[in-house]
Amino acid sequence: MNQEKRIIAGVYHVSRGLGKHFSLEDINLQVANGEFVFLVGPSGAGKSTLLKLMYMDDFPDKGQVVVGQFVSTRMKRKSIPDLRRKIGIIFQDFRLLEDRTVFENVALAMKVTGAGMPEIKKQITDILTRVGLYHKRYDYPPALSGGEQQRVAIARAVANRPAILFADEPTGNLDPVATKNILELLFKINAGGTAVLMATHDIELVRSFGQRIIYLEEGRVALDKEMIFVGDIRDRIGGSSVSESASRLSEYDITGGEEE
């Protein structure tokens, strides 16, 4: 972890729903400004639960979550919309409004902040061009492919120029080509300075990027390091400090399962 960088999102000794299926126990992790982090782990490991705590759709039983100036233990419900405007969130199922055009879907994120219409038009033209969907701005989501819908969702997520983007299995519903495109887009956004925390159960997907990987298993952080996998994943994961998780990883079914 880069200590010299400013932490944009941090989770400190967080526990949630102990004894339940999607439980988390004493989780610690920090994401620095401009960092790209993969949050990997099998289905049911608690990835979505952890992300929910970070965009404060849920709150921890123990510990605290800090995102920007927002602190979970001192958070008022009223300021949740403020937080949401300063972060971006995307999901496996895109969560677009199917009865609104691509433009209106992206504009929504800016409209709720009360931004002026000229500003919205300029910004959205720019973003839609960057995600390569400006020519489809008047289309409705059902007319788009999965990859295109996810790009609309990404455009909406970054419309307010967030400092961090949370991505919960963003490629879970996509074919390999669309998956590659979305990942490239996320890297591009990251290169622009936005930190990205992307949850995925697909370890094969992340193995070749050399990014920081946080491996979550049974509600605990089993591994947190920057790495490149060469060859078979089962030969590479682990090391002296994570021998325990490495042995568990060897049983890890990389085909994964249904996302929670």
Add this chain to the structure above:
Amino acid sequence: MKPGELRYIWHESTGMLWRRKVPNLISVIIMALSLLILITFLAVTLNIASLIEKTSEELRVYVYLDDGVSGELSRDIQIRLMSEQGVDEVAYISKEEALEDFRETLGENSELLNAVEQNPLPDSYRIRMKQEYIRSGVLEAMAGRVGQWEGVEEVVYGRKWFERGEKLVRSFYMIDLVLGLIVFLSVVFVISNTVRLTILGSSRTIEILKLVGATNTYIQIPFILEGALQGVVSSLLAIGMLAIIHRFTLQYLPGVAFIRVDAIAVFVVLCAVIGALGSMAALRRFLKM
């Protein structure tokens, strides 16, 4: 809240109404039909009530005088009657006038009266009571008092008929009130439930709005306006349907009254409030308030 936000909330509201025109239309029809039941009930009640009032207004108390009462005593009785509480108007009916009236009442059979040599009818006073004093207790007390007076033979107002009618009216209002309450509560239930269902259908929209950082106000206002508008449109629709029914009824029952304009206004406002409150109640769940 920025002024820009307010404008978007307005756009959001109108846009939502348009996008959800089909479910909204269905809701409005369901609500209008149940409201129609309520206002039809109301109209029937009001008509029966005014019928009862009119009938009781026609009640007259007759004070029959003894045979051969002097003019002085008769006038004295009239003055005393005028000062009785609740008396609105006192009219003198001489025995000749009474006979003439009787003859008219008999019509074709009036020659029967020719068989009678003497006029058997007494002089009398016909009293019209003020509306609020037409109650069996008041009438009975007055009849008792006046019946004691010198020169008064009998006081008649159809006591048995009147008391029975009064009892009937009282039980009618009781049953009407209970039924009205049941109908009203069911209508409130139907409206709030219908509004709730349309909101349930938008749970995804609400979730997405929250996701992108919309405030509760931003999310709520369109739904509350929608609920209120549903209330207004459905109540106007119900009134329209009742107007058609009313016109149709007039052919068979002339004189049947429609609901008064001020009552209509209250009704429409009430429906708007119920619609808005229904929306708010349904939203509470989604917005964790």
